[in-house]
Amino acid sequence: MINLFIKTESQKAWLKKLYEVESKFKNNSAQIDELAFFPKEHIQDLIRMGYTSSTLPKSYGGGGLKVYDMILLQETLASFDSATALSIGWNLGVIGDLFEQESWSKTNLDFIAGEVLNGALVNRSVSEAQTGSPTRGGRPGTKAVKKGDYWVISGRKTYTTMSPVLTYFLVSAWIEERQKVGFFLLHKDLDGLYIDETWDVISMRGTGSHDLVLKDVEVDDSKLVELPEMPSGNRFNAWILHIPACYLGIAQAARDYAIHFANNYSPNSINAPISQLANVQQLLGEIDLELMKARHFLYSVAEAYDDESRRIHFTNELGAAKHIVTNAAITIVDKAMRIVGAKSLQRNNPLQRHYRDVRAGLHNPPMDDVTIKNLAKLAIEQTKSNLSGHPLLK
Missing domain, CATH: 1.10.540.10 (Acyl-CoA dehydrogenase/oxidase, N-terminal domain)
Known part of the structure; x- marks a missing residue:
């Protein structure tokens, strides 16, 4: 497809x-x-x-x-x-x-x-245990203090994906004297910077999303590379669509395995592949329908974003794409497991891995509740402003 x-x-x-x-x-x-x-x-x-x-x-x-x-x-x-x-x-x-x-x-x-x-x-390192996802607006506990010509940075970051091989960590820190969050570009070999291997989860087990620990890390002023005017969650960043794309790929793999299984498993009770059964065909059809809906939505949003003349009309499409695709992926893997049956729970079966991995999508930004809330708020505001009618009136 x-x-x-x-x-x-x-x-x-x-x-x-x-x-x-x-x-x-x-x-x-x-x-x-x-x-x-x-x-x-x-x-x-x-x-x-x-x-x-x-x-x-x-x-x-x-x-x-x-x-x-x-x-x-x-x-x-x-x-x-x-x-x-x-x-x-x-x-x-x-x-x-x-x-x-x-x-x-x-x-x-x-x-x-x-x-x-x-x-x-390079990857951003922004999440913290006390603040949760930075998209919800929490102030980072990591602090950067200016001492002479250097910044001294201390704190702990969670969910630092790819930490075992990152060359640079783009770290958010609170700058008290400026009352702002700044981003510092920190090289992996700096004194006081190390990885605490805390990643022990059931989903996406191989991403190396350990804690980044900073103890009085010193860098010069040039490493303060960003002083954003607004929180990162309040601006469009379509590059975050790599997240739903990943979960869509996992769903595709689950679908392919289920079809292969259905075409090759022939219990003696029916003397034919189970792909000939009506209930299995129902599930396979529902899987492909979910894939089609999710893929068309995701790719149409990406295509529209790449066209700058259309991008200016964006509101909540990016969050909606992530919501639709990740939830569709969970549904697809679930249906694939229903086709394969109890065998899908065996540890050597890839479906149990896909099942665990797609669940992680719910906890990648933006969160589902934020997306739904934003859609509702926009609908309410548009109605108040009489802008919900013909697009030329917007």
């Missing part, structure tokens, strides 16, 4: 590169989950093929991929191995957003572009 969404020769070329590692990634995925180890070798494969710099603009030497391109590739990658896809998706999204917004100085953008081209990996 994904072939319907391939539009360019560039996309075909990137997909061809990814399919070269399909067997390797799929063969490793069960062990990555079972042992909860980070897939460093997969990430190195992606660095070698230039994938990690694919969302860097061409003017900086990168691949110049847009949001639509990214979700196409990320969905495909996630169907091979979920942990690899979600991990590298953060790097792709951060780079794409940084250079689209151009909120850094030209000097800093030039620097990080050169680093990414040389294989550096």
